Amino acid sequence: MTPTTEQGVIEAIQAAHDASEPLAIAGRNSKQGLLRPVQAARTLSTAGLTGITLYSPSELIISARAGTTLAEIEAEVAARGQHLVAEPPDFTALFGQVQPQTIGGIVASNLSGPRRIAWGAMRDHVMGVRAVNGTGESIRSGGRVLKNVTGLDLCKLLTGSHGTLAVLTEITLKVAPAPEQRATLVLRNLAPEQAVAALSAALGSPYAVSGATHLPAAQASFIPGLGPTPATLIRLEDFAPSIAYRSERLRTDLAPFGPVEILDDAQSRLAWTAIRDCAPFAGMQGAIWRVSVRPSRGPQVAATLEQAFGAAWFLDWGGGLVWIAGPATTEAHNAVAAAAQAHGGTHTLFRAPETLLAAVAVIPPEPAALATIAARVKAAFDPRGILNPGRMRAGE
């Protein structure tokens, strides 16, 4: 089902609700394969809900229907010198898909790029949503203004809920002026701990670093302009005079970590797009995980998994996001989950064959008291459990 209006979505859900019939919720399927497969005879797609409904550059606000492609939105704001702050990644290649991703999909999965470390996640920039809950009721939260604490914040709850609570039909995002210029400082051949120390120093500097990544040699070779040596990347984005000034200050501050190469604006764009889209793993077979931990623990998680199953990995978010690739086995998955837990973080089995996705906890279970609340919250939106059942956790 691909309704073209919110009313169509309402009717589809009401019918499914009345029939207690589960629905798989999708956009254009660009992230088909993310999280657990949904057992549903029918799919409700938002791909037919298209179009930018409001764009006010001086108010830093853009609204679009959920099925609008991200590309369309990015082009629209770029034409006015603005950008989406959370730098949403494009994982179509990673998931082996061809369809472009939609704004609904990127918000429903709360996916953010390297800029997340400095400027917040996708969820931090969702200012308003319209959605249809599991009984077919239209609900709004937030609005079209930048500051709004009226009522419970369903924008954040629905962002990243993978269509399990309600179907997003329209989204309002905060946008920001795109930087005039970018530059990237590159340190070479650092051991992972040293690399994270360098990233911490940069992120703890007054120079507004907006990207902080470390790639081992094998992964670095997939990033344009780097080549096969371990590379630690620090990005600056701002007005040109600031870029010039801060690059030099950081070069000095980071001298203890070695000499600094600098990638210019064009090189930086290419490099960070590749990092954002997880290019190093795009052609890889097997499973891919993301582990979010305290940044200083990133190298330990990586080392543990390298030892456990020869994991390929790289670090984003200053060390706090560990991308991991390895065999699609339960053992490997359990090792990732254990390492994440041991270091106080969380894991997501990000891409894997359906058999593995269905067999394991793709995200960690919640403590009992919270699981009880979660079940009640799910029922508060979707009492019959028809929206994307089992997408995030089995039985939810």
Added chain:
Amino acid sequence: MLPQPAPKPDILARRDEIVAGLRALLPDDAVIGDALRLKPYETDGLSAYREVPLAVALPSTTEQVAAIMEFCHREGVRVVPRGAGTSLSGGALPMADSVVLGLMRMNRITEIDYADRLAVVQAGVTNIGITQAVAGQGFFYAPDPSSQLACMIGGNVNMNSGGAHCLRYGVTANNLLGLKLVTVEGEILEIGGAHLDSAGYDWLGLLTGSEGQLAIVTEVTVRILRAAEGARAMLAAFRSNEVAGACVDSIIGSGIIPVALEFMDRPAIHACEAFANAGYPLDAEAMLIIEVEGSTEEQDFLLDRLKAICAQHDPISLKVSTSAEESLAIWKGRKGAFGAVGRISPDYMCMDGTIPTSQLPHVLRRIGEMSADYNLQVANIFHAGDGNLHPLIMFDANDPSSFAKAEKFGADILTLCVEVGGCLTGEHGVGVEKRDLMNVQFTEIELDQQRRIKSAFDPGWLLNANKVFPLKGLAAE
């Protein structure tokens, strides 16, 4: 005065027993049960609304909070959490049958980690207390509500507090990593942690700004940021609100996001100048405080551009602060604005609606007309970059008709905010003050959706039940 949920007669009747029950859980000086000493707890920063609670409990640990919640849950006693009591929306207003759970004694900072850029603080640590603790290393905690000197992080989380610098650094929700909570049943839960973006539902996002409806926050993991090399403020004075509003549009449209962009109208300028002696332009109709950050050269670069933009709007004066002291004085006036209005009027009500910034001239004109109609003075202060208005309606609480008029005036302003595409509250929270206006912004279906979420956390509606949601049903209980 808004109606309160009907107190539960059985709870009122068992007052002594409940106080004794709390005393069994806490040290002697941590329970207040006598009428005289309960009185100062009857209100918060919105003193027009008052209700003496059944008792006050002042725990010092998360475990004590859990014990209190477990007890109150078992006994069916309503609970109103309270931090510093600085809420401008009556967020800490008690109910006659409620226990006020004061978290002021939980004021320890338990961890600071500069490498991972975070701090773990108890709910009763003041907002500025976090910044003061990390300032020595050049770090700060970004959200800076005007009451940051006194307000506590637990309250900030529950109200999703903003501040003057959230255009650049975001509001509370954007600066949190984790929470320690006590559920209504008295279970201790931890969500998030030292990492970003936990998998699963965004409990952190839902809890932030939930106004004490869902759980009690006892400990918070916040992100701390390295401060910029320096900051400087500039004052731009204009001949009318319209022109100042147009200037705000030009600034944002130019691609510069100042770290702060504050707007004050004539009455606000005069009140604040009397308090801070910051050199505010007393001849202006409207004034912008524009602040930029960076090295001196970076500041100069941005200020030059900003001066050029302001110059296109026929300013009366443009003044760039020349020293840290001058910038501090400029901010002292702005941050003390609410209290400063107390110098020119015995009482005020501070509204907090947000509007699309393009609607600013229209909204200010309408507020001016309403001010004349109601015959009540109003001073306008607002975070111009994000459209968050703070009209301060001046009235005389000793004159009941004046208060009633002020309430109505406030409701009209907020209704106007919603009409032009904005919302009821940008950062102060709904509290009790805007509770009955929620229908202006939300449909009954939407409110019911939110109520069901509350019920998922708090099935018996024991937590802060007199706030946020129009009473519907609850009053008749």
Added chain:
Amino acid sequence: MQTTFSEAQLRDPDTAESNKQLRTCVHCGFCTATCPTFVLLGDELDSPRGRIYLIKDMLESGRPATEEVVRHVDRCLSCLSCMSTCPSGVNYMHLVDHARHYIEDTYQRPWHERLLRNALALILPHPNRLRATLMAASATRPLAGLIPGDGMFQKRLRALFKLAPRTIPAPSPLEGPRTHTATTEKKARVALLAGCAQQVLDPAINEATIRLLTRMGTEVVVAKGAGCCGALTHHMGHHDPAMASAAANIEAWHQELETQGLDAIIINTSGCGTTVKDYGHMFRTTPFAEKARKISALAMDITEYLAKSNYTPTREPPGLTVAYHSACSLQHGQKITAQPKQLLQKAGFKVVEPIEPHLCCGSAGTYNILQPDISTRLRARKLENLKATKPDLIAAGNIGCLTQLAGDTLPTIHTIQLLDWMAGGPKPAGAP
């Protein structure tokens, strides 16, 4: 804030003034954050806003003060930190003074408390009585350790003993009313509040003041008939003795003003300075009003005066780091913050400031005797903050603070003694 005083109540000038202050308060709560007792105790009732509320309720009801209200009002240090913080300009000092007076009029304290308070009021403001008492206490100091029990009475007794110095300084040869002529060309004439307790506890402070002023060409008169400023009794709510002390000073100084003229009234104990500057308010409804207003207008802290009088050091800088402790009565009561530090810097000292500079050290007049628990905690916190600045000594402009902070690892010296030393005076006792 809304108030509910009746017309009749408002005819009382003190009530009218309190109503004005209560109406000015918008209940924003900023004051709670900088209040030492709220920071320590975490209870609204021990914050300025909570006390204001209790006072409002007490005054509006017209009921006698109750034990609960008295407990929380008594815990107030009168440090006036809240007044520095208050954006609305509430005069908390006048409000709490009124409350204390009301409490003394309507509340019967337990016998031992009355005994102690009366004893303090009878002894402290009178140098000869205080000296005799201190000598007795000093001789029996070891007995403090033998006082058994943990009750408030016992704690207070122990605190009292602990305050007594081991050796009581001999009376200064400069003590007593007289005129100290300028030793250089006379440029000005000032009266010095010689004070009460200070000249017994540390006569060197007045000596340094007189030396420095006369050396700078200022004639200093210690007026006959002037004595205690009245603050000690005023803060205990003993209205009549406080007014009597104050009236005596006003008369004595006014006499000087009328006969030989005065350019200023110099006070080197900032706690007293706050009160002298408030004489105008205290006497506003009496026939003394005009005289009192004139006297208050002439009152100046010694550092305020020196900052305007071209203080010039003559010695080589001693290379010492001074942690400047800003007495509450100076920084909050009189809003004098920059001058003492600037003068010390000018004198050649490196000046450092502790964190939480706004918090009281716990001395607060007789507070350290009456509220030993809170006072001890505040002292420890202040000393820790001061020591963290790694200074060679602590300077302050108030004898109360100096006594409170003494006896730890760092010497405590009055600002004026350091300034006098660098301008040719003797090295202060205890200076490194």
